[in-house]
Structures are given as structure tokens and as C-alpha cells.
Amino acid sequence: MENYHDLLMQDIRFEEGLNACMNCGVCTAICPAAEFYDYDPRQIVDIVQSGDNDEIEKLLKSDVIWYCGECMSCKTRCPRGNAPGLVIMALRGLSQDLGFFVESEKGRQQLAIKRTVGESILNTGYCVYLDGIKPDLHPEQGPNWEWIYKNRTALLARLGGNYKGDGPGILRKIPEEALEELKRIFEVTGGKKRYDKIEFYSRKKAEELNLEFDEGIDNEYFRHIYKTNNGSHTK
Amino acid sequence: MKIEGKKAIWSEYQKEIADDHYFYVRSCIRQNFFPGSEVAFLKIMREELNKDIYEHPCHTTCSGIGYHGDVVPVETAMTVVARQFAMMTEAGYRNYIPSCITSFGLYTEILETWHHFPEVEKRIREQLWKATKREFVVPENLAHASDVIYKFRKEIVAKGKYKLVNKNTGEPLKVVDHIGCHYAKMFPSKGIGGAEYPYVLAGMVEEWGGKVIDYPERRHCCGFGFRQYLIQANRGFSIACSKEKFESMQPFKPDMIITNCPGCPMFLDRWQYVINEMEGKRYGQDGEGIPVFTYEEVAGLILGYNPWDLGLQMHQTDCEPVLDKIGIEYDPEEKHNTSIYNKKVEVHSSVNV
Numbered sequence: 001m002e003n004y005h006d007l008l009m010q011d012i013r014f015e016e017g018l019n020a021c022m023n024c025g026v027c028t029a030i031c032p033a034a035e036f037y038d039y040d041p042r043q044i045v046d047i048v049q050s051g052d053n054d055e056i057e058k059l060l061k062s063d064v065i066w067y068c069g070e071c072m073s074c075k076t077r078c079p080r081g082n083a084p085g086l087v088i089m090a091l092r093g094l095s096q097d098l099g100f101f102v103e104s105e106k107g108r109q110q111l112a113i114k115r116t117v118g119e120s121i122l123n124t125g126y127c128v129y130l131d132g133i134k135p136d137l138h139p140e141q142g143p144n145w146e147w148i149y150k151n152r153t154a155l156l157a158r159l160g161g162n163y164k165g166d167g168p169g170i171l172r173k174i175p176e177e178a179l180e181e182l183k184r185i186f187e188v189t190g191g192k193k194r195y196d197k198i199e200f201y202s203r204k205k206a207e208e209l210n211l212e213f214d215e216g217i218d219n220e221y222f223r224h225i226y227k228t229n230n231g232s233h234t235k
Numbered sequence: 236m237k238i239e240g241k242k243a244i245w246s247e248y249q250k251e252i253a254d255d256h257y258f259y260v261r262s263c264i265r266q267n268f269f270p271g272s273e274v275a276f277l278k279i280m281r282e283e284l285n286k287d288i289y290e291h292p293c294h295t296t297c298s299g300i301g302y303h304g305d306v307v308p309v310e311t312a313m314t315v316v317a318r319q320f321a322m323m324t325e326a327g328y329r330n331y332i333p334s335c336i337t338s339f340g341l342y343t344e345i346l347e348t349w350h351h352f353p354e355v356e357k358r359i360r361e362q363l364w365k366a367t368k369r370e371f372v373v374p375e376n377l378a379h380a381s382d383v384i385y386k387f388r389k390e391i392v393a394k395g396k397y398k399l400v401n402k403n404t405g406e407p408l409k410v411v412d413h414i415g416c417h418y419a420k421m422f423p424s425k426g427i428g429g430a431e432y433p434y435v436l437a438g439m440v441e442e443w444g445g446k447v448i449d450y451p452e453r454r455h456c457c458g459f460g461f462r463q464y465l466i467q468a469n470r471g472f473s474i475a476c477s478k479e480k481f482e483s484m485q486p487f488k489p490d491m492i493i494t495n496c497p498g499c500p501m502f503l504d505r506w507q508y509v510i511n512e513m514e515g516k517r518y519g520q521d522g523e524g525i526p527v528f529t530y531e532e533v534a535g536l537i538l539g540y541n542p543w544d545l546g547l548q549m550h551q552t553d554c555e556p557v558l559d560k561i562g563i564e565y566d567p568e569e570k571h572n573t574s575i576y577n578k579k580v581e582v583h584s585s586v587n588v
Contacts, residue, residue, distance in 0.1 A: 012348060012355055013309060032456045033463075035479075036472050069460025069472065070303045071416040072340075076423060076430045083421070092305040109466045113304040117465060121307070127263040127300035140470065142508040142551035151573050158576035159546050160274040161266075168290040170261070170270045178293040181318060184366040191311035198306065229468040 002098075004056040008048065008090050017086025021045045027074035027084045037067040038235050041074055041084040048087055060095040063233060066106035096198060102205035106233070108225045111202040114195055115217055122183055125174030130163075250427050252386045253376040257288040258328035260319060262335030263296050264497035265529075271546025272531040273334055276380055279534060283394055284387055288332070291322040299337040303461040313345050313359045314366065321369035331374035332383060336496040339379040340417025343425050346373060377425075379418065381495035381530050385427055385435045388442040396539030399445030401490075402562035407446040408490040411525070412436035413480075413503065415496025416456050430454075436493050439530060443537050452483035458506070459498040477506040481518040481525070488520060491557045492527040503527045508551045524552035536563060543569050 008014045025042045028034045034041065044064065047055045059065055068088040075083040092101075101107035117127050135146045148155060153163060162169025186192045202221065206213035212220035257280070265273055280286045298315045301307035307315075323331055333339045349356035363369055384391070392398070399408045414433045419426025428434030431454070437447045458476025463469045480503070484492075494500040504527040511517050511524070519525040527550065528536075535545045542563065547554045548570045558565055569575050 011309070012352060016348065016351070032458070032476050033460070033472065036475050066462065069456060069458070069463045069476075071456040071460065072421045073416065073454075073456065076420045089305060089309075093308060096305070106469075109462060109468070110306060113301075113462060113465055114306045117301050117304050118306040121296055121298055121301050125295040126266070127296045127298070128267055129263075130267045133267060137467075140474075140505055140509050142505055144549070144551045147571060148549055154573040154576045154580075155549070156270060157580045158573075159271045159544065161270045166292075168292040170266045170273060172292065174295055175293055178295055181367045181369075182295060182315065185314045185318065185363070186311055188362050188366040189311040189314045190308045194306065194308050194311075226467050229471075234471070 001053065004053055004060065004094065005048070005051045007094055008056075011090040011093060013083075013086040014090040017083035017090070018045065018049065019080055019082055021049050021082055022080060024079065026077045026079065027082075030073045030077045031068075031084075032071060032073065033067045033069050036235070037233050039064060039067040041068070041088070044091075045082065045084050045087055048091070057100070059091060060098065060100040061103040061107075063104040063106040065091045065095060066104065066109070067233070093194075096194060096201075099197065099201040099204075101198075102201045105225075105228060105230060108202065108205060110198050112217075112222060112226045114198045115222065118195055118198075122179065122186065125179055125182065126171075130171060250378070250382065250425065251376060252378045252382045253330035254386075255286050255330075256328060257286065257330045257332040257383070258323040258326060258374075259288050259290045259380075260294050260297070260331070260333045260335075260338065261290070262333070262338065262497045263300065264337075264501070265334055268497070268501045268549065269529050269532075269546060271535075271544065271549070272529040275531040275535040275540065275545055276334070276384070278540075279391065279531070279538070280383070283538065284390060289326055289328060291326055294319055294322050297333070297335070297338045297341055299335065299341045300461065300465075302341060303337065304465055305462070310355075310359065310362065312341060313348075313355070314362045316342060316345050317359050317363045317371055318367060318369060320371035320373060321363065321367070323374065324371045325369075329372070329375040331377050332380050333377075334380050334497075336379065336415030336417050337498075339377075340415075340421055342374075342377055343422050346377065347422060349373070379435075379495065381418075381435050382427060384530055384534055385438050388439045391534050391537060392443050395443070395537040397537055397561050397563055399440060399443045399533075399537075399561065401560045403560075407444055408557070408560060409448050409488060410440045410445040411448050411450070411453075411484050411487075411489045411492040412440060413457065413492055413494045413496075413499050414454075415494070415499055418495065436495055436530060439533070440493060443533070448484065448487045448489055450484045450487050452480045455480050455483075457496070457499040457502045459502055464498075464502070473502060474506045474509060477502055478510055481507065481510070484525075485518045489525055490520070490560060492525055493530055493533055494527065495530050500527045500529050504550050504552045519556065521556070523556050526550070526552055526554040526557045528554070528557075536561070539563075541565065541569075 156163040206221040423430035458473035
């Protein structure tokens with residue numbers, strides 16, 4: 001069995017984010033996620049700090065580490081200069097590297113983030129791009145978004161954008177050579193490896209759950225992880 | 236307290252902001268949801284303030300949403316950012332101005348990490364060279380675009396046509412300032428006023444004639460939470476955070492909200508629509524919503540720009556109540572009329588030729 005604490009120590013954010021926690025709970029008091037979810041960052045830091053391998057493994061396989069919104073309010077208030085949010089980021093990274101993320105409902109959602117934001121980065125050079133923000137997937141955007149989406153070419157021209165154009169400007173087409181550089185960066189630095197692991201473990205989990213798995217967002221497994229909420233996460 | 240004492244206390248919360256010659260990098264979210272704001276920022280910098288500001292066509296996302304969505308590893312994000320710094324270096328600039336708060340937070344985090352762990356910076360330089368054959372110098376000055384507008388807030392109002400004042404009563408408009416979490420919560424010394432009393436937006440509001448509202452949940456996150464909005468199943472978290480803020484600010488009767496983050500204005504705008512759909516509740520006065528603005532939109536209005544050139548028609552919560560209170564002139568027919576848009580674009584094109 002691997003020593004998870006040692007693995008976490010290899011993440012620079014773990015070293016930056018955790019000195020010696022005195023368990024005062026200020027992080028939990030200020031945390032927006034702790035107000036909404038059944039979530040206690042103080043407890044997570046306590047478990048990680050204890051070095052208890054079994055307990056850390058449980059965390060890595062749990063929903064709990066996926067509740068944080070990474071607002072970093074905890075960093076501001078910690079009297080010891082810790083950043084539980086950075087500890088969470090290190091835990092999430094390790095959970096994905098070890099394939100543990102697919103063992104929880106919230107963890108499985110990582111495939112959806114990889115397929116949307118992650119692939120958009122490499123395919124368009126943007127984390128999000130207008131064409132992909134379809135009104136039927138985003139009812140919360142309201143009726144005005146439907147009008148924006150339908151009239152986006154005229155609207156962006158009016159506002160001085162450069163929609164899909166060459167050169168600088170709003171929503172310009174990112175040149176192919178720039179996208180190639182991004183892809184090489186992902187290959188050299190472990191970004192592609194992370195994407196591949198998310199795909200690999202998600203496929204295995206889909207087989208286990210007997211859900212159809214395919215590329216893109218129009219398949220049973222994607223819809224399942226994107227929409228499922230078993231209702232047990234909040235207080 | 237003596238004024239010297241006050242100055243000494245606040246000195247650590249001041250921030251150096253370059254005076255000219257900026258390298259500008261765009262925000263993924265803002266280009267989609269508030270394109271008019273970035274256009275207005277560049278127009279103000281170039282045409283109102285006569286500043287040199289450059290945008291490299293080959294810059295990309297900083298990968299920040301992917302980083303905080305936890306699909307992009309930290310060293311990948313660092314190397315993507317290093318490439319952005321290389322673009323700046325190659326273009327001959329040293330002052331780096333991101334449009335995005337998530338980016339600003341990521342750049343700050345990376346520069347701080349490299350400062351404390353020089354071996355990490357060395358490794359990132361090697362990885363960037365291996366991947367792109369590029370090299371970089373770290374920025375001499377890093378400031379968010381809202382810092383720059385704050386710096387020149389007096390010049391803007393001096394050229395302005397309007398103020399944040401109710402034209403009928405003469406009273407200052409009551410304004411909620413909402414600061415993006417990653418502006419200063421991670422590194423309070425990197426934001427004007429720090430994390431507890433950030434002054435970047437309050438300074439603009441006060442200079443431009445408005446009155447800032449203090450309310451209990453002033454520093455609470457808007458609820459973006461990255462994966463908490465990106466995944467449909469998690470959006471209850473996002474709307475709950477915004478709702479907590481609306482409930483907290485409503486008793487103070489705000490006329491408007493001003494923001495400096497890409498996601499915050501979108502969520503504070505859209506979740507008002509959703510709460511009204513779900514519960515029939517509105518938080519503004521006279522049964523309206525509370526209009527939500529970016530700081531560039533507000534600066535543009537002060538300067539007398541056409542609201543529909545600023546992109547206010549892209550808001551779900553109508554902005555007209557604030558325009559009417561200030562007395563800003565606008566053509567309601569123009570708001571959603573794309574045939575008028577096309578005519579305007581033709582005129583712009585012929586002028587440019």
C-alpha cells in the first residue's frame with residue numbers, strides 16, 4: 001500500500017498549504033461550502049495532518065473532497081497561514097492520479113469537466129467558447145441568452161468583437177500554431193497524462209455501472225455524471 | 236486618530252500599479268459574457284487616457300478554469316502561464332494586465348510559488364523550452380485591469396458626462412461592491428485594500444459619486460465554485476451562495492451592484508432571474524431586479540458611452556432602472572434590434588477604411 005501522505009508531499013500546493021494546523025475551525029466557519037454541504041475543511045486537514053493512511057484513502061475515494069469551491073476564503077482567515085483549499089486541490093489531484101475519483105458521485109464528475117473545459121482548452125484555446133454554451137444545456141442563463149446565442153454574430157460585430165476572426169480581439173480564432181504549443185505543453189508537463197487517466201478510469205467505471213460510454217457529451221455515462229445528484233450531500 | 240497614523244496603517248494595503256505600457260491578456264468568460272467590457276477597457280485606456288496597451292493575437296487561456304476545475308495539473312497551468320509571459324517578453328513589455336480575476340489569482344499564486352521555490356520556476360522554464368522553445372522574463376508589475384481603472388478613476392470622472400447620482404433626488408446611488416474571491420483572498424497584499432476591506436471598487440464608486448453599502452455577506456463568494464457551477468448537478472451550491480448575498484444586501488436597498496470578476500456579474504445577474512422563476516422573488520426596488528455591472532460598464536456609462544455599445548443588452552436582469560435614475564440617454568428600440576446593429580457596423584467599417 002502506498003503512503004498517501006508522502007505522495008501528497010510531492011505536490012507543491014500541499015507543502016504551501018499546510019504548516020501545522022491547530023484545529024481551530026476558522027476555515028470551517030468562513031467556508032461557503034461548509035454552509036451548504038455536509039463538509040468540514042477543519043476535519044479534512046486534521047485527517048491529512050495525522051498521516052493515517054487508511055483514513056486518507058477513504059478521503060480520496062469520498063464525495064467530501066469535491067465539495068470545496070476553491071474560493072480560498074480559508075486562506076485569508078487561517079491564523080497559522082494554512083490554505084485548506086490548496087490541500088483539497090492536492091487531494092483531488094492525487095485522487096485522479098490513483099483512479100480513486102470514480103468511487104464517488106462527485107468525483108466521477110471530473111470526466112464531464114475534462115470533456116467540456118479540458119478539451120475546450122486544447123481545441124479552441126479558451127476554457128469556454130460561445131458556440132458551446134448552448135441555451136438548452138443552460139436554462140439558468142435565461143431567455144436573453146437564447147437571443148444572444150441566436151444573434152451572436154451580429155451582436156459581437158456591434159460590440160467590436162472579432163468572432164472567429166484572425167488577429168487580436170474578442171473571441172478571435174486562436175492560431176493553429178498557438179494551439180499546437182498548448183498541446184505540447186500538456187504532453188511535456190503531465191496535463192495529457194491527467195486527461196488520459198480521467199478517461200481510462202471513467203471508462204472502467206462505466207463498464208462496472210453498465211452505462212454506455214462514448215466520446216463527447218452525448219452518451220449515457222456523461223449524462224449520468226453531469227446530472228445525477230443523490231440528494232445526500234447537503235446538511 | 237492622526238491622519239499620519241491612518242496612512243501608516245493603510246500603507247501596507249497600497250499597491251504599485253504601472254503607469255503606462257501594458258501587456259493585456261483577455262478573459263475566457265468575459266469574452267463570452269461581457270465582450271463589451273473588454274472593448275470598453277481598451278477604448279478607455281487608448282482613447283481617454285492615451286495609454287499604450289498591447290494584445291498579442293497568440294495568447295490563449297491561462298487554463299485557470301481547468302486548473303480550479305482540477306483537471307489541469309499545477310505544473311501544466313504554470314507552463315501555460317509561462318508561455319503567456321514569454322509572449323509579453325517577446326513583445327517588449329514588462330507590465331502585465333489580466334482581464335480575469337481567476338487569471339490574476341493564478342498569476343499571483345504562480346509568482347509567489349516561484350519566489351518561495353526557485354527550483355519550481357527553473358523546472359517550468361525547462362518545460363516551456365522543451366515544449367515551445369520560448370523563454371520569458373517575469374513581469375515587473377502585475378495588476379488586474381480593475382486596479383488600472385482604480386488608478387485612473389479621477390481622470391475618468393474628470394472627463395465624464397454622468398455621475399452615480401440620482402438625478403431626481405440628488406442623492407448618491409447606493410452601490411454594492413462585489414470583489415472576485417481570487418483578487419485578494421489568497422494574497423491580501425496583492426489587492427488594493429487587502430482582503431477584508433478591498434477598496435478597488437469602493438474607490439471607483441466613491442470617486443464617481445456613489446455610496447458604497449456595507450452589508451453582512453459583503454465578502455461572501457458569488458457561488459461560482461468552478462465545479463459547483465460547471466456541473467449541472469452541483470448548481471444548487473452556486474445559486475444558494477448568490478441567494479445568501481441577495482438576502483443580506485436587500486435591506487440596504489441597493490440601486491446597483493458593481494463587480495470586478497468574470498463569473499460574479501454573470502451569476503449575480505442570472506441567479507436573480509432563476510430565483511424569480513423559482514420563488515417569484517425580486518431583490519431590487521419597485522419589483523425590479525438589482526442591475527449588475529462590470530466596472531468597465533460603469534466607467535463607460537460615466538464617460539457617456541452608449542449603453543448598447545457597452546453590451547448592457549446582454550444582461551438578463553435589466554439595467555434600465557439605473558440608467559433612468561442617473562438620467563443616461565438611450566434608445567430602447569436599439570437594445571435588441573440587430574438591423575440597427577448591422578447599420579452601425581457598416582458605418583464603423585466605412586469610417587475605418
